[in-house]
Amino acid sequence: xxxxxxxxxxxxxxxxxxxxxxxxxxxxxxxxxxxxxxxxxxxxxxxxxxxxxxxxxxxxxxxxxxxxxxxxxxxxxxxxxxxxxxxxxxxxxxxxxxxxxxxxxxxxxxxxxxxxxxxxxxxxxxxxxxxxxxxxxxxxxxxxxxxxxxxxxxxxxxxxxxxxxxxxxxxxxxxxxxxxxxxxxxxxxxxxxxxxxxxxxxxxxxxxxxxxxxxxxxxxxxxxxxxxxxxxxxxxxxxxxxxxxxxxxxxxxxxxxxxxxxxxxxxxxxxxxxxxxxxxxxxxxxxxxxxxxxxxxxxxxxxxxxxxxxxxxxxxxxxxxxxxxxxxxxxxxxxxxxxxxxxxxxxxxxxxxxxxxxxxxxxxxxxxxxxxxxxxxxxxxxxxxxxxxxxxxxxxxxxxxxxxxxxxxxxxxxxxxxxxxxxxxxxxxxxxxxxxxxxxxxxxxxxxxxxxxxxxxxxxxxxxxxxxxxxxxxxxx
Amino acid sequence: xxxxxxxxxxxxxxxxxxxxxxxxxxxxxxxxxxxxxxxxxxxxxxxxxxxxxxxxxxxxxxxxxxxxxxxxxxxxxxxxxxxxxxxxxxxxxxxxxxxxxxxxxxxxxxxxxxxxxxxxxxxxxxxxxxxxxxxxxxxxxxxxxxxxxxxxxxxxxxxxxxxxxxxxxxxxxxxxxxxxxxxxxxxxxxxxxxxxxxxxxxxxxxxxxxxxxxxxxxxxxxxxxxxxxxxxxxxxxxxxxxxxxxxxxxxxxxxxxxxxxxxxxxxxxxxxxxxxxxxxxxxxxxxxxxxxxxxxxxxxxxxxxxxxxxxxxxxxxxxxxxxxxxxxxxxxxxxxxxxxxxxxxxxxxxxxxxxxxxxxxxxxxxxxxxxxxxxxxxxxxxxxxxxxxxxxxxxxxxxxxxxxxxxxxxxxxxxxxxxxxxxxxxxxxxxxxxxxxxxxxxxxxxxxxxxxxxxxxxxxxxxxxxxxxxxxxxxxx
Numbered sequence: 001x002x003x004x005x006x007x008x009x010x011x012x013x014x015x016x017x018x019x020x021x022x023x024x025x026x027x028x029x030x031x032x033x034x035x036x037x038x039x040x041x042x043x044x045x046x047x048x049x050x051x052x053x054x055x056x057x058x059x060x061x062x063x064x065x066x067x068x069x070x071x072x073x074x075x076x077x078x079x080x081x082x083x084x085x086x087x088x089x090x091x092x093x094x095x096x097x098x099x100x101x102x103x104x105x106x107x108x109x110x111x112x113x114x115x116x117x118x119x120x121x122x123x124x125x126x127x128x129x130x131x132x133x134x135x136x137x138x139x140x141x142x143x144x145x146x147x148x149x150x151x152x153x154x155x156x157x158x159x160x161x162x163x164x165x166x167x168x169x170x171x172x173x174x175x176x177x178x179x180x181x182x183x184x185x186x187x188x189x190x191x192x193x194x195x196x197x198x199x200x201x202x203x204x205x206x207x208x209x210x211x212x213x214x215x216x217x218x219x220x221x222x223x224x225x226x227x228x229x230x231x232x233x234x235x236x237x238x239x240x241x242x243x244x245x246x247x248x249x250x251x252x253x254x255x256x257x258x259x260x261x262x263x264x265x266x267x268x269x270x271x272x273x274x275x276x277x278x279x280x281x282x283x284x285x286x287x288x289x290x291x292x293x294x295x296x297x298x299x300x301x302x303x304x305x306x307x308x309x310x311x312x313x314x315x316x317x318x319x320x321x322x323x324x325x326x327x328x329x330x331x332x333x334x335x336x337x338x339x340x341x342x343x344x345x346x347x348x349x350x351x352x353x354x355x356x357x358x359x360x361x362x363x364x365x366x367x368x369x370x371x372x373x374x375x376x377x378x379x380x381x382x383x384x385x386x387x388x389x390x391x392x393x394x395x396x397x398x399x400x401x402x403x404x405x406x407x408x409x410x411x412x413x414x415x416x417x418x419x420x421x422x423x424x425x426x427x428x429x430x431x432x433x434x435x436x437x438x439x440x441x442x443x444x445x446x447x448x449x450x451x452x453x454x455x456x457x458x459x460x461x462x463x464x465x466x467x468x469x470x471x472x473x474x475x476x477x
Numbered sequence: 478x479x480x481x482x483x484x485x486x487x488x489x490x491x492x493x494x495x496x497x498x499x500x501x502x503x504x505x506x507x508x509x510x511x512x513x514x515x516x517x518x519x520x521x522x523x524x525x526x527x528x529x530x531x532x533x534x535x536x537x538x539x540x541x542x543x544x545x546x547x548x549x550x551x552x553x554x555x556x557x558x559x560x561x562x563x564x565x566x567x568x569x570x571x572x573x574x575x576x577x578x579x580x581x582x583x584x585x586x587x588x589x590x591x592x593x594x595x596x597x598x599x600x601x602x603x604x605x606x607x608x609x610x611x612x613x614x615x616x617x618x619x620x621x622x623x624x625x626x627x628x629x630x631x632x633x634x635x636x637x638x639x640x641x642x643x644x645x646x647x648x649x650x651x652x653x654x655x656x657x658x659x660x661x662x663x664x665x666x667x668x669x670x671x672x673x674x675x676x677x678x679x680x681x682x683x684x685x686x687x688x689x690x691x692x693x694x695x696x697x698x699x700x701x702x703x704x705x706x707x708x709x710x711x712x713x714x715x716x717x718x719x720x721x722x723x724x725x726x727x728x729x730x731x732x733x734x735x736x737x738x739x740x741x742x743x744x745x746x747x748x749x750x751x752x753x754x755x756x757x758x759x760x761x762x763x764x765x766x767x768x769x770x771x772x773x774x775x776x777x778x779x780x781x782x783x784x785x786x787x788x789x790x791x792x793x794x795x796x797x798x799x800x801x802x803x804x805x806x807x808x809x810x811x812x813x814x815x816x817x818x819x820x821x822x823x824x825x826x827x828x829x830x831x832x833x834x835x836x837x838x839x840x841x842x843x844x845x846x847x848x849x850x851x852x853x854x855x856x857x858x859x860x861x862x863x864x865x866x867x868x869x870x871x872x873x874x875x876x877x878x879x880x881x882x883x884x885x886x887x888x889x890x891x892x893x894x895x896x897x898x899x900x901x902x903x904x905x906x907x908x909x910x911x912x913x914x915x916x917x918x919x920x921x922x923x924x925x926x927x928x929x930x931x932x933x934x935x936x937x938x939x940x941x942x943x944x945x946x947x948x949x950x951x952x953x954x
Contacts, residue, residue, distance in 0.1 A: 006693060007797060008631045014800050023583075046574070053577035068549035072541045078555070097523070100530035102777040106500075139616055139781065143805050154485045155632035155658055172804050179801065181632055216483060300579040302810035304616065304781070320484060323491050324656065327649050328620050332809040333779035 010155065010181040015171070021414075022048070022421060026431050041429035047450040047461055048431045050225070050393045052299035055453030057363060062356045063298050063341050066092070067334055070101050082351040092337050101333040107326045109137025109307070110333075113340045117307055120343035124257075125272040134310045136321065137339065139331045141255050141290035141306035146176035147324050148288055148308065151317070152217060152249060155181035162213035164205055164248070166197070168396065168438035168446070170225045173253070183213040188441060191398065194387045195227035199238040206246060217249040218242075223256040223267065223391030226438050226448040228371075230265040230390040236273045240281055250287045255295035255306070259452075261368045262390025271311055287311040293338045295393070297345075297360060299452070305335025367393070370451040370458045377462045381469050393452035396435070399445050402476040417445040423472070428464040487632065487658040492651070498891075499525070499898060503908050518906030524927040524938055525908045527702070527870045529776035532930030534840060539833045540775050540818050543569070544811055547578050559828040569814050578810040584803045586614025586784070587810075590817045594784055597820035601734075602749040611787045613798065614816065616808045618732050618767035618783035623653035624801050625765055625785065628794070629694060629726060632658035639690030641682055641725070643674070645873065645915035645923070647702045650730070660690040665918060668875065671864045672704035676715040683723060694726040695719070700733040700744065700868030703915050703925040705848075707742040707867040713750045717758055727764045732772035732783070736929075738845045739867025748788055764788040770815045772870070774822075774837060776929070782812025844870070847928040847935045854939045858946050870929035873912070876922050879953040894922040900949070905941040 026044045033043060047055055062085065069075045069089035076086045095112045097103035108114060114132045121130035138144035153161045161182040165174055166189050174184045187205035189195045197220070209215050220239065222231045231239075243250045252270040260267045271289055275282050292306030310318070345360075346352040371389040378386040378397045386397035401409075401416050409419035417434035424430050435446025449461060503521045510520060524532055539562065546552045546566035553563045572589045574580035585591060591609045598607035615621035630638045638659040642651055643666050651661045664682035666672045674697070686692050697716065699708045708716075720727045729747040737744045748766055752759050769783030787795070822837075823829040848866040855863040855874045863874035878886075878893050886896035894911035901907050912923025926938060 006629065006631070007794060008628055010632065011628045011797050011801055014797070020799070049581055051574065051580050053579040054574040054581070056575065059577060059579050064549045068545040068552060071548065072545035075545060075552070078557075080555075096779070097528065097531040098533065100536060100779070102530040102536050102775070102779045104526055104528050104531070104778045139809070140805060146804055150656070151485055151488045152483065154483070155487065172806075175800070175804055179627070179804070298579070301581045301806070302573070302577070302579045304805075304807075304809045317484060320488050320491070322497070323652070324488055327623055327652055327656070328617060328781075329649075330779070330781075332616070332781045332812065334811055335809065 010179050014175050014179045021418065022425060022431060022433070025422060025425055029425070029429065039429065040427070041464070044425070044429045044431055045457070045460055045464065046431040047453060047457070048433050050295065050450050050452060051301055052363075052393075052452045053301070055450055056457040057299055057366070057452060057454055058359070059300065060298055060356065060359050062346055062352045063300065063338055065352075066341055067337060070334070070337055073099075084346060084350045084352050088341070092340060096333060101337070103333070105330045105333060105336065107322060107330055108135070109331060110336055113137065113336050116340055116344050117309075121269075121271070121309060125269055125275070128272050128275040130271075130309060133318070134313065135307055136310070136325060137305065137307045137331045137336055138325070139304040139306075139328065139335065140294060141253065141292040141308070142172045142176075143304075143328075144306060144308040144325075145173060145251065145253070145288075145290060146180075148251070148321070149176050149180055149182075149217075151320055151324055153177070153180045153182040157214060159211075160213045162209050162215040163251075164202065164215060164218040166219070166221065166224075168226055168435065168440055169219075169221065171437050173219055174439075183209070185209045185213065185215060186439060189224070189227060189229070191387060191441075191444075194390070195224055195229035195396075197229075197231060197235055197239065199235075199242055202239070202242050215246070215248060217251055219251045219253065220270075221253040221256075222270075223260055225256065225392050226394045226396040226446075228387070228389035228392045228394060228396060230260050230262055230267065233268050233273060236268065236270060237277060240270070240274055240277060240285055244281050244285050250285060252287060252289045254289050255292045256392040257291060258296050259367060259393055260391040261371055262388065265390040267391070271309065274311065283312060285312060293335055293342055296342050297363065298338050298342050299363075300335070300338050303335040303338050304332050305339050307339065366455055367452055369455060370453065371395075373458060374451050374462065377466065381466060383473055384469065389451070393450055394448050395451050396438075396446055396448045399435075399447055401445050402473075405476045417447060420445070420472075421447060424465070424468050427471075428468040430461060430464040430468070487656050491656045492648070498895065499902060499908060499910070502899060502902055506902070506906065516906065517904070518941070521902070521906045521908055522934070522937055522941065523908040524930060524934070525910050527772065527927050527929060528778055529840075529870075529929045530778070532927055533934040534776055534843075534929060534931055535836070536777065537775055537833065537836050539823055539829045540777065540815055542829075543818055544814060547811070547814055550576075561823060561827045561829050565818070569817060573810060578814070580810070582807045582810055582813065584799060584807055585612070586808060587813055590614065590813050593817055593821050598746075598748070598786060602746055602752070605749050605752040607748075607786060610795070611790065612784055613787070613802060614782065614784045614808045614813055615802070616781040616783075616805070616812065617771060618730065618769040618785070619649045619653075620781075620805075621783060621785040621802075622650060622728065622730070622765075622767060623657075625728070625798070626653050626657055626659075626694075628797055628801055630654070630657045630659040634691060636688075637690045639686050639692040640728075641679065641692060641695040643696070643698065643701075645703055645912065645917055646696075646698065648914050650696055651916075660686070662686045662690065662692060663916060666701070666704060666706070668864060668918075668921070671867070672701055672706035672873075674706075674708060674712055674716065676712075676719055679716070679719050692723070692725060694728055696728045696730065697747075698730040698733075699747075700737055702733065702869050703871045703873040703923075705864070705866035705869045705871060705873060707737050707739055707744065710745055710750060713745065713747060714754060717747070717751055717754060717762055721758050721762050727762060729764060729766045731766050732769045733869040734768060735773050736844060736870055737868040738848055739865065742867040744868070748786065751788065760789060762789060770812055770819055773819050774840065775815050775819050776840075777812070777815050780812035780815050781809050782816050784816065843932055844929055846932060847930065848872075850935060851928050851939065854943065858943060859950055861946065866928070870927055871925050872928050873915075873923055873925045876912075876924055878922050879950075882953045894924060897922070897949075898924060901942070901945050904948075905945040907938060907941040907945070
């Protein structure tokens, strides 16, 4: 027996990332550039993933100073660090066993930080109470999502369990569902209505699952990735009525909650809407809400930390969650510390406040400007069309590919939008992702790129896209 | 439907950690102490887990300096850091996208660090080649172990898949196996022979699985946790012949490889033994070998990083491993950097070498002294008996509990050794773990405590244990 024969069929069913095709191509190009091969660009520009620091956004000084002081406490004696940085580092080290960030922590996170998270949520939700015992800190939101799915989904159920999941959707959640032996039930977001979620479509999707699987959960991303749509309160109320009626667990991926910039948009959490709707909804609908340090203001993707808050969860189930989570021991301690700093930032009057505030405003203003600029430039190009961006950190325009190009893509054995991205990468040195990765209505094609970058990076992205696309349309029209 | 009814039965079968009982008790005691309740100790001493920094071992200065400099590069300009720290930090940041430890990395790890790991393995194994494409960096060794089990084990197989797993064994691996719907097939280590692994017992265990499950893998921990045993080359050769004959995948947990101190013991990797045995073994036996930053010299458990090397794995399977691993995006970047420093430490002549060398020698000498001292003191106490310690970071003595005490434990509904640990915690303020957590032959009882602590911590552990146990034997004899 070789492993190849024995491999878990659920893992075999997981759709591998297209990324590897384009990533290998990017590596090859970078290698050619190093060897002096002449190309119309100096290096590959990579806005494939939502990675602010890679895109030229500067880390928050306060976060980095506190983390460095926690790692090497001798620094605390250096006069160069602001006094509140020193105090915060000392407080945080007080919560670490042996005063070291190198010690394990409680499985669900350092208790003081869990408390801070619950206070943050209560403030965010205008007083709707949040309880520390319902919060689990985790190494990123996708980690907790896939572990909660592991608890929720029964690999041996017949018919299989199903999870309603949006199309388009970033790829890791559907991969987790498939890998656990359950079925992804796609519901389509409405592109023409700015990628709105329509409850009629949820009903259609649920109906389509009959005879195929037993739906147990609904997964929602708000603000949307890759869509950039922000749900209205009314739409959220409709969703809550739907999951209540259909007895579905609600998985609310709210990691982009800090990035809402549409003129009429505001972020409201599912927990708050649920609470405001009152009984029977507020005390029966089971909800998990996710947030993270990667997608929050610090943009510290490399530290790997997030949290999940569970609502209306039976305390007995929390025991299983604890058991499942305990296999990985604990969340990286420096990530937990960054989470503390995210939910409890410097306040007016603190020595670090002026610099922190300025850096925060810069990030926020740049994102607003980038979103406007991206939509404007993309929509000025023939054959590209981007819905208004209201939140999140991505643009996801539709690309109308000429039939002759689609034919050519088939000949080389690539999805048409993957082929488009591959040509864009080769000719303009720009690495973005194809809509195929996220799912899309048949016969439509899209591209996704990160707009959470410095203004200079975004300009260069748009310049390369414009150059390539203009020539592309000439070549294929 | 509430989740309680729908919960995955495999997760329901996972044995929850006893830790929570003792941890809650310790929290309660600490709270009482804070409130001024008088006890024969000032605070709870916790040597439950293998957590060097918690036990008073100082972090390696070089590791912390480089990490701090990577986090806050302005530090690199400070004259207080040695020049090689600055150079190393700059080199490592060069491998991070956007020059930031806050960016995502490749799923399998930063390529330069993966290369370093393969060079380290080649040196360790006296030239047996290691290839970067077979190495995956992961957030801790248990994370990669449970993800590889997810690929290997088929939750829908009938009969179920089985994994041969030692008794005693630290608890996370059996939990992972159960949570994935497979069966743990226990094989007993021979306490009287210093916790030796005997191949006859592997045959017996395999035989016992007939009609119950289909064995697919053998899990081994060498050096042992909790046993402290180090396998001989001869024993490893026998194991390799066994897995080859029985067509089992070999999971070699070798995270304690840097801690071998028995007079006649030496660490030899399974990969090296496999290579030295030549064909057919060397090119057919499928092997995964695990190591980590937590259990290696840095003892940086809180950073969450390890790696797995796969041997004789079909390249097609590597694709599935990549897909499965990619759900969690990447390993914490600061953990990856600590891994780089672990496999490529300062060399003679480097400015940081003298301090690094001294700290390393201190850690190593303290562990050797602690191991001797722990065995000596434990074996001087009536009713306690510890096998010689040859490696690892734990002592796992047998405790002969009086029948009247066992009766009393039954009355309070606790396992006898859990009850012993609970009394020890209450009366002497010492938190250690019961043998029940790790599995043990019926009718035998054990305790486990970490010896990877400062000399002062270990003395205090032994003092509290001696005081309590002496009184305990008086009370119950």
